[in-house]
Amino acid sequence: MKKNLTEGQRLTDMPVRIPYNGTFELTVRCNLHCKMCLFRHDDSENPALMAKELTADQWIDMARQVAEAGTLNLLITGGEPMLRPDFCEIWEGIYRQGFILELYTNATLVTPKIMETLKKYPPHKIGVTLYGATPETYEKVCGSAEAFHRMMEGIHQLQSLPSVMEFRVTLIKDNFAESDLIDDLIMEEFHAKCGPKQSCPINKGVRGACADVESCRVSPELDMEVKAKRLVKSMQQIIGDRFKPQNLKIERKNNSLAVNNEQKMHPSFFGCMAGMEQYVITYDGKLLACQMIDAFFTDAWEKGFQKAWEEFPTKVSIPYEEGRCSTCAYTDTCQSCYGSRYAETGDFNGCSDYIYRTAKARKQYESYFGGIDDEKCKL
Amino acid sequence: MEKRWEEPSFKETPCEPKECAETFQAKDQYIHRKVAGTDVLISVCENVANFNGYIQLNPSAACLWEQLKEPSTCEQLEQSLETAFGIPHDQAVEDVLDFLKELKEHDMVIVR
Numbered sequence: 312m313k314k315n316l317t318e319g320q321r322l323t324d325m326p327v328r329i330p331y332n333g334t335f336e337l338t339v340r341c342n343l344h345c346k347m348c349l350f351r352h353d354d355s356e357n358p359a360l361m362a363k364e365l366t367a368d369q370w371i372d373m374a375r376q377v378a379e380a381g382t383l384n385l386l387i388t389g390g391e392p393m394l395r396p397d398f399c400e401i402w403e404g405i406y407r408q409g410f411i412l413e414l415y416t417n418a419t420l421v422t423p424k425i426m427e428t429l430k431k432y433p434p435h436k437i438g439v440t441l442y443g444a445t446p447e448t449y450e451k452v453c454g455s456a457e458a459f460h461r462m463m464e465g466i467h468q469l470q471s472l473p474s475v476m477e478f479r480v481t482l483i484k485d486n487f488a489e490s491d492l493i494d495d496l497i498m499e500e501f502h503a504k505c506g507p508k509q510s511c512p513i514n515k516g517v518r519g520a521c522a523d524v525e526s527c528r529v530s531p532e533l534d535m536e537v538k539a540k541r542l543v544k545s546m547q548q549i550i551g552d553r554f555k556p557q558n559l560k561i562e563r564k565n566n567s568l569a570v571n572n573e574q575k576m577h578p579s580f581f582g583c584m585a586g587m588e589q590y591v592i593t594y595d596g597k598l599l600a601c602q603m604i605d606a607f608f609t610d611a612w613e614k615g616f617q618k619a620w621e622e623f624p625t626k627v628s629i630p631y632e633e634g635r636c637s638t639c640a641y642t643d644t645c646q647s648c649y650g651s652r653y654a655e656t657g658d659f660n661g662c663s664d665y666i667y668r669t670a671k672a673r674k675q676y677e678s679y680f681g682g683i684d685d686e687k688c689k690l
Numbered sequence: 691m692e693k694r695w696e697e698p699s700f701k702e703t704p705c706e707p708k709e710c711a712e713t714f715q716a717k718d719q720y721i722h723r724k725v726a727g728t729d730v731l732i733s734v735c736e737n738v739a740n741f742n743g744y745i746q747l748n749p750s751a752a753c754l755w756e757q758l759k760e761p762s763t764c765e766q767l768e769q770s771l772e773t774a775f776g777i778p779h780d781q782a783v784e785d786v787l788d789f790l791k792e793l794k795e796h797d798m799v800i801v802r
Contacts (some may be wrong), residue, residue: 329726381726383744409721409732411743434737473739 332589344454354574371404376616392686406432418465444492451485478507535672603650645670716758
């Protein structure tokens with residue numbers, strides 16, 4: 312926050328915040344051991360984590376509370392949510408409250424019982440993460456070759472649902488060479504209408520996650536190159552031959568703390584809608600603005616969702632540093648946010664070599680397109 | 691018997707005789723709830739791919755949808771609108787017909 316407001320002032324000065332978009336993180340545990348996972352803890356912590364996880368009844372009650380508070384879109388995620396033995400019970404209980412539901416999964420734990428539940432109560436959208444195009448790569452990235460076969464079978468089963476399916480991929484050193492093969496798998500085996508979403512940049516682990524992301528992620532330059540090529544390919548698939556990358560003009564939106572949109576100021580905590588319209592309920596019932604940032608939270612289970620949501624603004628305190636990035640040549644292409652900077656450096660306003668090179672690489676690949684409309688890109 | 695000429699005239703009937711005898715019930719593939727004071731229908735079950743997931747209802751549509759949770763005749767639906775909004779009977783008739791037409795077109799209602 313720019314101004315140092317008192318707790319009372321923050322609440323009275325705060326515009327109406329409605330929690331339209333929620334995320335329920337059913338667990339941070341996962342059956343896979345992906346080297347770059349943001350959230351997974353070491354397996355030795357599982358008993359302690361499980362002891363803190365909300366029960367099925369608590370999740371269903373939380374769904375009732377968030378529906379009452381105005382949540383329309385709800386993402387069910389993990390860790391791997393299907394790892395919970397009571398996943399079906401939780402899913403059905405949440406579903407009956409009436410949300411636009413999205414499910415994130417690695418598709419390796421799709422059992423007949425889960426399919427029976429999902430057929431009865433299909434999500435509106437399923438986001439599936441893919442880590443490779445071969446068992447060998449799954450072994451390297453996730454620690455399980457068998458998971459590849461289970462993922463293939465799981466996705467085929469999930470595709471029998473009327474849900475929209477979106478594929479996601481994170482490229483690290485171990486699966487980078489398979490980037491095109493992963494795309495082919497998605498397009499040919501699963502007949503997707505467009506390629507996968509690529510997570511880029513790859514953030515370091517947060518909230519006690521055990522992954523050593525730095526040692527496995529590829530350079531920002533390589534990552535951005537593949538991302539830019541994938542973007543062009545996917546546009547070509549959608550638009551066809553009429554699409555000419557060189558004719559594209561890039562306009563940039565101001566992503567500063569207060570966004571001036573149609574003459575209306577939209578205050579925010581983190582330069583996005585986190586904490587204003589969106590929130591996360593963690594596996595142990597805490598309310599966060601963003602799954603990446605646990606520095607500010609209220610206890611949604613102890614206090615009740617509505618109270619926790621109302622009190623959240625009093626917990627946020629980000630030091631304002633004017634001119635921190637003013638000497639950087641790549642501020643216009645830097646897409647780092649408070650969450651990613653905090654994950655990367657432990658400082659909300661911090662910068663690292665990785666963040667800097669990512670912004671620089673993005674600038675380089677944007678010039679591959681027709682060019683940047685400098686006038687419109689002035690911040 | 692010789693037919694007497696009459697000036698052509700149209701008289702709208704409250705609803706088609708067939709529809710009067712029919713009952714209508716909302717399909718259970720929609721969940722009606724409020725989101726920040728606005729009534730919405732969330733498409734669920736095999737309907738998830740429809741309407742981008744949800745439809746916004748105005749207050750009169752929300753009133754009719756609630757009535758349609760039970761099998762209802764046109765007359766009952768018209769009565770609901772008249773009671774809730776104090777509108778003239780003719781307007782209620784027209785609104786119910788329009789609404790039922792929409793619901794039937796989108797296969798959102800069971801007709802018996």
